[in-house]
Amino acid sequence: MDKSPPKNSSVTVADVARKAGVSKATAARVLGDYGTVSDRVREVVTAAARALGYRTNELARSMTTGRSGSIGVVVGDIENPFFSLAVRGITDVARQAGFTVILSNSGEDIDAEKAAIRTLLSKRVDGLIVSPAKDDDVEHLHEAVRSGLPLVLLDRGSDTLAVDTVIADDRHAAESITRQLVSLGHRRIAYVTACDTPDHTFRTLQDISTASVRRRIEGYLRVCEESGLSDMGKWVRVGAVTPDQTRRIVTDMLQSPQRPTAIIASDSMIALEAFKVHRQLGLTIPDDVSLVSFHDADWTSVTSPPVTVVRQPVYDLGATAAELLVKRLNGATETARKVVLKTEIVERASVRAAL
Template sequence: MLLSRTRTSIVDIARAAGVSKSTVSLVLQKSPLVSETTREKVNAHIKELGYIYNRGAANLRQSKSKIVGIVVNDLTNSFFAELAVGMDMVVQSAGYVQFLAHSGESVDRQREVIASMRENGIAGLILSPARGTEASDIKALVGGDIPVVVVVRNLPGAKVSTLLSDNYAGAKAAVRHLISLGHSRVAFMGGFQDTAVFGERLRGYRDALQDAGIAAEEKYTIHSAPSRAGGVVALERLMTIPERPTAALCLNDAVAFGVCDGLRAHGLEPGKSFAIIGFDDVIEAKTAVPALTTVSVDPQGMGQRAAQLLLKQINSGQRDQEAITTSVRLVVRQSCGAPVKQLEEIE
C-alpha cells in the first residue's frame, strides 16, 4: 500500500535543524541576521526534506493581510500598555487585528517576533525598538515590502516613518518648574544611557539647569532600569550622595513610583520630604498618593496616532517617510509640592 506524502512545512525544517521556526523564516528571506553556520545547516535540511518556499504565495498572503504587527519594549510598563490600547482602538475600527508582542529590551527576541509576524503575513509594523537596535537592522528585520512606523525611540537613518514625543521640551519644562519652587539641587533619575529617550530628556534637564545658572553635577544623574524596581534602586543610590538633591525629574512615571516607594521605606514622604516629577502621565499618575506631577505624553493618543500613520501607508500603498514629534505638557499635582526649607531639614 502506498502512503501519501505530506507536505513539508517550516516547522518540519525547524525541528530537523534544531532551530526556531522564525530562524528558518529568516533564512528563507535571506536575512543577514542569521549566522553563516546556521544558514548552511538550515539550507541543508531544506534540501534534504525537499521544502519549496512559495514566495509568490507569501507575498499574496501579505498583500491581503488584515493583521498589523506591534512590538513594544515592556508591557509591564503602563506606558506601553496604554500605547498598545490606543493602537488597538484605531486598528480594530479599521477592520484590522493587532499581533502584539514585547521584546523585553532584547534585540534577539525582537528579531524572532518580527520574523514570526512576517511569516504570518502582517500588512505593516509599529515598532518601539529594543535597546541596541541599529537603524540598519530595520531593513534586515522587515525588508522593504511592508510599511513601518517607529515610535517612542528614534532611529536616525532608518528611513521609516517616526512618531516621537518632545522629550527635550518636556524635561526642560519639568526642571524649570522645580527651580521655580526654589530647588537648586535637582537629580535626574532612572533610565539606560544608551537609549535616545534618555539622551533627549537628560539634555533638557541639563539645559534647564544651565539656563538658571545652576551647574549640572554628574553625581546627580543616577542610572537604573526604567522601571518601578529601577526607581527604588535609584533612590537607594541617591541616599548615599553627600549634599543630596531635594528634588528629581524621573525618566518616566514607573521610575517615579519606585522613587516614592524608596522614600517611604526611609520614612520620608514624597511631595513633603522630596519633590518628584515623572514623565508620561500614565493612568495611575492621577490616582497615586500623592498624585504624581508629570510630563503628559498622552500614551493612548500617541498609540492612536501611530496606528493612523501606519494605516495611511497601508491603504495608500505609499512608503513616504513622515517624522512627527508630538507636543507634551507639564501636569502639576501634589508630588512636587514640598517647600525647600522643609526639605533641607532632613539632611
C-alpha cells in the first residue's frame, strides 16, 4: 500500500524517508547536502523527493549545516550598466557553485550600505561581496570580518581591510587615455565624476572617497603634471550624480569662455548625458570636443560618432570576486589576494587632434 502523502499536503523529510525506505536521518543528510551517504542511497532519496514534490526548508537546513546557501552582494548603483554586468558575473559563478545571491543597492550612500550589510547579516548569508561607497568609512565591514564572515571587495579596495579584492587597473587606464589626449594636443582636458564634495569642488585626491575613481584621477593628474600642464585640478568636475546634475555640469563647462577640448567621463552614464548636451548645444563630437568614457556600454558603439572607451573587464571583475568568495567558503585559508585585471582602450571616432 502506498503510504505517500496526498499531493496537496506539505511534504516532510519523514515522508521522503518513508517512500525511499531509509531512516529520517539518512534522508535529512541527502536533502540537506551534508554528511556521507552512498551514491545508491542518494539516488533513491532524490528520486523519492522528486516524486513527492519535496521542497527544501532552507531555514531548517541552515540550522543543521550552518550554511544558508546564499551570498550577499552590495553595489553602488544597479542602474549603472557597470554594476549590472558585474552582478551577472557574480550570479553566474555563484549559481554554478550552488549559492543564491541576495542583491542590495546602496545608491552610493554609506548609510544605506551599512543598513544593507546589517540586513544581509540578519539573513545569515554565508559571505559578502561589497563595492564600498567610501573606502575611508569601512568599520561596518571590519565588524563583518571580525564575525568570521568571508568578504570580497569588488572594484574598490581598502588599505585597511586585509580581504580578497578584485579591481581593474584604473590608474594605468587613466594614464593611458590622458597621455593619448595630450599627444593629440589637448590641454584643457576635463574629468567628470559622480563623486562629490560638500561644496562640489575638487581640491585634493583625499576629497575622493571612492577608491576606483581616486585611482583614475590620480593617473590623469600624474600624466598632466608630467606633460607640463599645471593646475589641472580645476578641470576635475565632481557631483555628476544624477542626469540633471551631469547635464548642468557639462553645459556650464561647454558654455564657458575656456571650454574643454576633451572630456573624460568616469562612467558611461555620465558620458551619455555629456553626449546629449553636445547635441543640444549644437556642438560636434569630435570636431568641437573629444569625448572618452570609462566602461564600454552598449550604446557607445552605436552612436554617431561611436565613442572611444576604456573597456573594463566588468563581467570578469564580478566572476573573479565570486570565485574568490566560493574558495573561502570551501575552506581556503591563504593570505588575502588582490587581483588586478587589465583594461584596454577601444578607439572609435569621438577623439581627434585639438585644433
